Amino acid sequence: ETGVTQSPTHLIKTRGQQVTLRCSSQSGHNTVSWYQQALGQGPQFIFQYYREEENGRGNFPPRFSGLQFPNYSSELNVNALELDDSALYLCASSPGGRYEQFFGPGTRLTVL
Amino acid sequence: QKEVEQDPGPLSVPEGAIVSLNCTYSNSAFQYFMWYRQYSRKGPELLMYTYSSGNKEDGRFTAQVDKSSKYISLFIRDSQPSDSATYLCAMFNNAGNMLTFGGGTRLMVKP
Numbered sequence: 001e002t003g004v005t006q007s008p009t010h011l012i013k014t015r016g017q018q019v020t021l022r023c024s025s026q027s028g029h030n031t032v033s034w035y036q037q038a039l040g041q042g043p044q045f046i047f048q049y050y051r052e053e054e055n056g057r058g059n060f061p062p063r064f065s066g067l068q069f070p071n072y073s074s075e076l077n078v079n080a081l082e083l084d085d086s087a088l089y090l091c092a093s094s095p096g097g098r099y100e101q102f103f104g105p106g107t108r109l110t111v112l
Numbered sequence: 113q114k115e116v117e118q119d120p121g122p123l124s125v126p127e128g129a130i131v132s133l134n135c136t137y138s139n140s141a142f143q144y145f146m147w148y149r150q151y152s153r154k155g156p157e158l159l160m161y162t163y164s165s166g167n168k169e170d171g172r173f174t175a176q177v178d179k180s181s182k183y184i185s186l187f188i189r190d191s192q193p194s195d196s197a198t199y200l201c202a203m204f205n206n207a208g209n210m211l212t213f214g215g216g217t218r219l220m221v222k223p
Contacts, residue, residue, distance in 0.1 A: 042214050058210060099204060104155050105155045
């Protein structure tokens, strides 16, 4: 059974640019959640997708947006990057109706 | 004030010790309670989760929830150097779609 995978592993962007991060959910999981983890902090919930629809959003501005595809993989898009967007971005998948969320290794984004 | 508070540590213990990790929370609507372990530069790994007040045991790990006090704990018996990591508590909102995490406690188990 393949776990949650994320790409790319690392990314460096400059302020004002746009970035797309990708996540492949674990086999059989139809729910994907995205989190932002700043250095030394716990992860913060960005949003969740269930069957291609947004199913909850945390306290993040609209320049953070996402998509979920029919195969349940997902993208996180961030526009107009700011220095504070530098963080580890984590994707977690879960089977529908279950509370366990399984995390991928994350994408480390650095904004210069 | 954060909704979920966790002592950041670091907590340093000798190998074989019993470790107690704790979180307090303020939102009485929180339902499921999870413990994750995160090694440096890796994603969090789910260790245990529980719903009701009381204890749940899995091998060397015991999770304890006291909803009346809004307090949860994770105990690790016979700690090993490989247990050295950051431990994150997390809990779900009513809708079951948003996990709120504590800041994590860094644990170091010395051989």
